[in-house]
Amino acid sequence: SYELTQPPSVSVSPGQTASITCSGDKLGDKYAYWYRQMPGQSPVLVIYQDTKRPSGIPERFSGSNSGNTATLTISGTQAMDEADYYCQAWDSSTDVVFGGGTKLTVL
Amino acid sequence: QVQLVESGGGLVKPGGSLRLSCAASGFSFSDYYMSWIRQAPGKGLEWVSYISSGSTYTNYADSVKGRFTISRDNAKNSVYLQMNSLRAEDTAVYYCASHSGYDSGLDYWGQGILVTVSS
Numbered sequence: 001s002y003e004l005t006q007p008p009s010v011s012v013s014p015g016q017t018a019s020i021t022c023s024g025d026k027l028g029d030k031y032a033y034w035y036r037q038m039p040g041q042s043p044v045l046v047i048y049q050d051t052k053r054p055s056g057i058p059e060r061f062s063g064s065n066s067g068n069t070a071t072l073t074i075s076g077t078q079a080m081d082e083a084d085y086y087c088q089a090w091d092s093s094t095d096v097v098f099g100g101g102t103k104l105t106v107l
Numbered sequence: 108q109v110q111l112v113e114s115g116g117g118l119v120k121p122g123g124s125l126r127l128s129c130a131a132s133g134f135s136f137s138d139y140y141m142s143w144i145r146q147a148p149g150k151g152l153e154w155v156s157y158i159s160s161g162s163t164y165t166n167y168a169d170s171v172k173g174r175f176t177i178s179r180d181n182a183k184n185s186v187y188l189q190m191n192s193l194r195a196e197d198t199a200v201y202y203c204a205s206h207s208g209y210d211s212g213l214d215y216w217g218q219g220i221l222v223t224v225s226s
Contacts, residue, residue, distance in 0.1 A: 001169075033212040035152075042202060042219055043144075043152065048212035086152050090210040095166050096142065096154035 002091035004099035011105045018074040020102045022087030025068060032070035033088040034063060036081075037101075043086065047072060074104075082106045109133040111203050111217035118223045119193055127188040129203030129217055137161075137181040140206045142213060143188045145199035145222075155201070158186065159209075171197075193224045 004024045012018035022032060034047040045054055047063035050070065060075040070089075074081055087099040115127040129141070142157040156167045156177040165177050176189040186203055200221050204213040 031210060042216040044216070045212045045214050054214065088213070095157065098152040098154060101151040
């Protein structure tokens, strides 16, 4: 079955750039999606089809996907960005697969 | 605005059954695929099942295959998850989510409903 691997945690200082990676076999051949989940809330789609932002998602959120790694980048990170972030892809053997999630801490 | 509202959760004994419902509004429900995703306490997201817009295609995670059944009623703008032979490891918050098709993002999510399997 297909697997996506994320670092359990990432820390960033306010105003700096946070990068969260997601690794999977030939992930660059698939679309990567990213979700933000605030404590006690439902996940929200923040990046779709590798690089696109849904309406209402701030421009400081961006994505890339190449080779075996997709990356979510948050520029000018704010305290409100502290949350869990999940990557997701579709695979013919597993259909929807999520990464294990990354807890972003802004300190 | 788009709303997805889950219902039907609760406490059930191991081996028991439960039927979750998800009522949709604010978008053209019959044009969208729907998925169920769950999150065990303190854990990550796990996809459970999806159903295509016209119910032609369904699929399930290996962990629930043969025990769970997804269905939908486009006339009622609702999707369902029938859960049988429940196990302790099925304890989780269950979310329904919409997506425009296979290989698309899960663009709207419900608030989630807690299912607890315990004796």
